Amino acid sequence: MHVLIIGAAGMIGRKLAESFASRALAGSEPKKLTLADVFTPSAPAGFSGDVVTVQTDLAASGAADQLLAERPDVIFHLAAIVSGEAEARFEFGYHVNLDGTRALFEAIRKVHEAEGWTPRVIYSSAIGVFGGGLPDVISDEYIVTPEGSYGTQKAMCELLLSDYSRRGFFDGIGVRLPTICVRPGKPNKAASSFFSGIIREPLVGQEAILPVAETERHWMTSPRSAVQSLRHAMSIDTTLLGSRRNLNMPGLSVTVGEQIEALRHIAGDKAVALIRREPDPIVTRFVQSWPKAFDTKRANELGFTAECRFEDIIRAHIEDELTPKAT
Amino acid sequence: MHVLIIGAAGMIGRKLAESFASRALAGSEPKKLTLADVFTPSAPAGFSGDVVTVQTDLAASGAADQLLAERPDVIFHLAAIVSGEAEARFEFGYHVNLDGTRALFEAIRKVHEAEGWTPRVIYSSAIGVFGGGLPDVISDEYIVTPEGSYGTQKAMCELLLSDYSRRGFFDGIGVRLPTICVRPGKPNKAASSFFSGIIREPLVGQEAILPVAETERHWMTSPRSAVQSLRHAMSIDTTLLGSRRNLNMPGLSVTVGEQIEALRHIAGDKAVALIRREPDPIVTRFVQSWPKAFDTKRANELGFTAECRFEDIIRAHIEDELTPKAT
Numbered sequence: 241m242h243v244l245i246i247g248a249a250g251m252i253g254r255k256l257a258e259s260f261a262s263r264a265l266a267g268s269e270p271k272k273l274t275l276a277d278v279f280t281p282s283a284p285a286g287f288s289g290d291v292v293t294v295q296t297d298l299a300a301s302g303a304a305d306q307l308l309a310e311r312p313d314v315i316f317h318l319a320a321i322v323s324g325e326a327e328a329r330f331e332f333g334y335h336v337n338l339d340g341t342r343a344l345f346e347a348i349r350k351v352h353e354a355e356g357w358t359p360r361v362i363y364s365s366a367i368g369v370f371g372g373g374l375p376d377v378i379s380d381e382y383i384v385t386p387e388g389s390y391g392t393q394k395a396m397c398e399l400l401l402s403d404y405s406r407r408g409f410f411d412g413i414g415v416r417l418p419t420i421c422v423r424p425g426k427p428n429k430a431a432s433s434f435f436s437g438i439i440r441e442p443l444v445g446q447e448a449i450l451p452v453a454e455t456e457r458h459w460m461t462s463p464r465s466a467v468q469s470l471r472h473a474m475s476i477d478t479t480l481l482g483s484r485r486n487l488n489m490p491g492l493s494v495t496v497g498e499q500i501e502a503l504r505h506i507a508g509d510k511a512v513a514l515i516r517r518e519p520d521p522i523v524t525r526f527v528q529s530w531p532k533a534f535d536t537k538r539a540n541e542l543g544f545t546a547e548c549r550f551e552d553i554i555r556a557h558i559e560d561e562l563t564p565k566a567t
Numbered sequence: 568m569h570v571l572i573i574g575a576a577g578m579i580g581r582k583l584a585e586s587f588a589s590r591a592l593a594g595s596e597p598k599k600l601t602l603a604d605v606f607t608p609s610a611p612a613g614f615s616g617d618v619v620t621v622q623t624d625l626a627a628s629g630a631a632d633q634l635l636a637e638r639p640d641v642i643f644h645l646a647a648i649v650s651g652e653a654e655a656r657f658e659f660g661y662h663v664n665l666d667g668t669r670a671l672f673e674a675i676r677k678v679h680e681a682e683g684w685t686p687r688v689i690y691s692s693a694i695g696v697f698g699g700g701l702p703d704v705i706s707d708e709y710i711v712t713p714e715g716s717y718g719t720q721k722a723m724c725e726l727l728l729s730d731y732s733r734r735g736f737f738d739g740i741g742v743r744l745p746t747i748c749v750r751p752g753k754p755n756k757a758a759s760s761f762f763s764g765i766i767r768e769p770l771v772g773q774e775a776i777l778p779v780a781e782t783e784r785h786w787m788t789s790p791r792s793a794v795q796s797l798r799h800a801m802s803i804d805t806t807l808l809g810s811r812r813n814l815n816m817p818g819l820s821v822t823v824g825e826q827i828e829a830l831r832h833i834a835g836d837k838a839v840a841l842i843r844r845e846p847d848p849i850v851t852r853f854v855q856s857w858p859k860a861f862d863t864k865r866a867n868e869l870g871f872t873a874e875c876r877f878e879d880i881i882r883a884h885i886e887d888e889l890t891p892k893a894t
Contacts, residue, residue: 330676330734349657372810383710385729385811392730396723402712403719407657483699484712 242272244312246298246344247319249277251423252364254284255467256316261287270314276307277319298340304347311357314474315410317344318364323390324430330389337393345400349409361401361412362473365486367459367531369395369416377533380488387529398486405478405485413473413481418491418546419530421460422557431526435460438496439503439554442511443562451520454497457532461491462556465546469539476542484538490546492553493533502550506558568597571634573625573671574645576604578750579691581611582794583643588614597641603634604646625667631674638684641801642737644671645691650717651757657716664720672727676736688728688739689800692813694786694858696722696743704860707815714856725813732805732812740800740808745818745861745873748787749884758853762787765823766830766881769838770889778847781824784859788818789883792873796866803869811865817873819880820860829877833885 243260247253257275261284269289275281276294283291296303298319319340320326326333341363351357370378371387386392398414405412423436434451435458441448461469469489481487494502504512536544547553570587574580584602588611596616602608603621610618623630625646646667647653653660668690678684697705698714713719725741732739750763761778762785768775788796796816808814821829831839863871874880 381710383708386726387733387810389730389734392726396726399713399719399723399726403716406714407716483714 241270241314242274242310242312243270243314243316244274244276244307245281245316245318246276246307247317247364248275248281248293249279250318251425252417252420252463252466252470253277253281253316253318255463256318256470257281257287258284259467259471261285272310272312274307274310274312299335299343304344307344308347308351311351311355312359314360314362315344315348316362316364316470317341318470320364320390320394322430323366323368323388326390326393327388333389333393337390338396341397342400345404345409349404352409358408359410360474360478361405361410362470363397363401363412363414364470365394365398365414365416366391367416367418367488367534369398370531371529374529374531377535378488378531379535380538402483402485406483411478412485413476413478414486415469415473416486416488417466417469418459418461418489418534420463420466421553422462422561424463424557424561431523432458432530434523435496435499438499438515439557442503442514443507443554443558445514447514447516449518450496450515451518451523452496452527453519453524454500455495456524456527457493457495458527459491459493459531459533460550460553461489461546462553464556464560465491469544469546472542472544480542487539487542487544488534488536490536490539490544491534492547492550494550499550502554505551506554568641569599569601569637569639570597570641570643571601571603571639572608572643572645573603573634574643574647574691575602575608575620576606577645578752579744579747579790579793579797580604580608580643580645582790583645583797584608584614585611586794586798588612599637599639601634601637601639626662626670631671634671635674635678638678638682639686641687641689642671642675643689643691643797644668645797647691647717647721649757650693650695650715653717653720654715660716660720664717665723668724669727672731672736676731676734679736685735686737687801687805688732688737689797690724690728690739690741691797692721692725692741692743693718694743694745694815694861696725697858698856701856701858704862705815705858706862707865729810729812733810738805739812740803740805741813742796742800743813743815744793744796745786745788745816746857747790747793748880749789749888751790751884751888758850759785759857761850762823762826765826765842766884769830769841770834770881770885772841774841774843776845777823777842778845778850779823779854780846780851781827782822783851783854784820784822785854786818786820786858786860787877787880788816788873789880791883791887792818796871796873799869799871807869814866814869814871815861815863817863817866817871818861819874819877821877826877829881832878833881 368391695718728739
């Protein structure tokens with residue numbers, strides 16, 4: 241099997257590529273990985289098959305054709321600019337998040353029509369497709385009314401994915417991932433950054449800022465579960481999706497207070513004491529406008545899973561990021 | 568006021584242009600009408616202001632800029648290829664229905680950013696954005712899951728319309744019109760053509776084919792009400808829409824049997840006898856997959872209206888199409 245990952249230099253793309261090198265998968269590894277991004281992705285350590293890394297701008301003319309030249313069996317499309325940047329750079333957001341995706345889908349369609357090749361396409365969408373006075377729990381039947389350009393672009397690509405799949409040009413699945421927590425690495429400028437920061441920093445003895453009240457609730461999953469969901473999408477029976485190809489992924493609905501108590505349980509009062517409250521009304525307003533919880537019945541029935549306790553999310557972070565690997 | 572109608576050679580575009588020439592509007596007529604379409608539109612008789620007609624392909628480079636050169640105050644965007652053609656000609660459908668609309672929106676944005684000009688944009692969407700195991704009554708909260716390329720393109724443009732409006736580039740309203748009945752003119756190849764045919768043809772002594780059972784139910788409005796809805800969208804307070812800029816328009820939910828009884832009431836048994844039953848399982852399957860009724864609470868509260876009795880739809884057809892006009 242040949243797997244193409246577009247957006248392979250991002251955090252999830254990198255972890256997805258690494259997952260294919262895991263020894264736990266022995267025997268079911270893909271024979272070949274093609275890793276593409278605007279920055280040259282790094283090849284995962286320990287992968288025994290062929291790896292090709294490509295630096296490319298998907299929306300540029302001919303770029304998608306080049307990526308498809310070897311007719312990969314599975315295509316993960318994770319490449320996107322994030323919500324803050326899509327809001328700040330309007331044209332660039334549509335260029336990358338809409339035009340890039342459409343260029344990929346069109347390139348696949350043209351090969352499909354010439355040769356009958358029908359790859360599985362797994363598209364990472366986001367809970368940002370939802371907005372505007374959301375209910376406490378969002379069901380699979382809840383309307384898509386994004387409140388940002390990023391969510392708009394994701395929702396438009398979801399529609400394309402469904403139409404191209406309905407026409408049989410490819411076999412698509414759109415995966416709406418929860419907010420990723422604990423994100424490894426440094427804090428970034430995303431308003432959601434603190435959800436990871438208040439766990440990640442105290443675990444290594446550093447101070448973290450908490451800009452919202454402990455009662456604020458949000459929908460999260462670990463990087464590990466996000467990768468598992470993307471991997472699971474490779475093998476599900478897409479005839480069960482009907483014409484609704486986009487799925488809310490399972491996650492965990494927790495309050496900031498519950499996050500902190502889980503941290504206390506695992507790392508003690510000393511870690512919790514490193515969280516400094518610095519209320520920020522702008523961040524609070526953002527967080528209050530985001531989804532708080534989902535009822536992901538469709539995805540659950542298709543076998544998608546996620547952590548049920550925030551302790552498990554912290555433990556996954558400790559195992560995956562803070563524990564030296566025996567390679 | 569300067570009004571631009573894109574898609575002015577189509578049936579609704581033509582009637583919308585004519586409505587601006589109606590003496591009922593004396594004093595509130597626009598000063599100027601610009602009528603654009605891929606075929607040169609005809610100027611409405613009796614309009615006292617300036618009329619400019621333009622033959623153009625909206626998706627062609629520079630075409631949108633040209634249409635905006637005089638900065639119209641209100642832009643009606645009705646141009647589209649219909650669902651059957653969008654399904655048969657995949658690339659052309661996306662070219663006209665998506666790229667054309669996006670080119671218009673982008674051209675408006677660029678002028679807005681240079682000059683602050685913020686026109687009202689009224690976009691004709693369609694109930695074809697809904698599909699897939701629909702409930703008997705579709706509420707304003709019902710999810711958009713189109714089952715065709717046409718509905719996909721309309722749904723994508725609705726998302727664009729909301730995002731461009733949210734950003735303040737223009738002041739947009741998306742109007743999801745019911746199936747138009749009674750369509751004037753000849754039968755066409757649309758699967759929905761018979762809904763009009765079984766009224767239009769018998770009224771002028773001609774036979775009409777009925778391919779479905781009398782129990783089939785559908786959602787309709789007269790050309791007159793469709794034009795009224797478009798006109799009403801010119802003056803509503805868009806702050807009441809919030810970020811949800813697309814509205815299901817009021818219409819009438821009737822069965823074919825109710826249509827026929829209304830025809831009998833107005834034109835007698837002789838007219839009804841001209842309806843010939845010729846069951847067609849393909850058309851029946853199409854009709855059964857379409858919306859049957861809507862609860863259009865949001866549009867109703869904003870003052871949009873439509874006929875409440877099918878007799879009124881037939882009478883509107885007789886008045887507008889079969890009665891010589893005193894001009």
